[in-house]
Amino acid sequence: MTLGEKQELFTELLARLIAWAYARGYRIRIGEVYRPPETAAAMAASGKGIKNSLHILKLAADLHLFKDGVFLVDSEAHRPLGEFWKSLHAEARWGGDFTRRDGNHYSITHNGVA
Secondary structure (H helix, E strand, O other): OOHHHHHHHHHHHHHHHHHHHHHOOEEEEEOOOOOOHHHHHHHHHOOOOOOOOOOOOOOEEEEEEEEOOEEEOOHHHHHHHHHHHHHHOOOEEEHHHOOOOOOOEEEEOEOOEO
């Protein structure tokens, strides 16, 4: 699968996730999808990210989740979305499963990077 095809797959899966969430009363504001390599490197140096972030390839998105007007910042609040996300495709990864929990992060793997 080419990078472009994988980006199209990611976009389709993200649309399905957002529609699923809205149908269950959540509201979403899209956060970061694209991250320039320089920003990824700076974030990695500060311990807040990784240098080879999938955001660089547009294969990851950070979603800001709301329910009943309340901003849900805890990773655990994203669990229903994370579980649904992982059910959509074998390569779908949810940041709530990462060692450094990042519950608002949704991505698909590419070249071994999750």
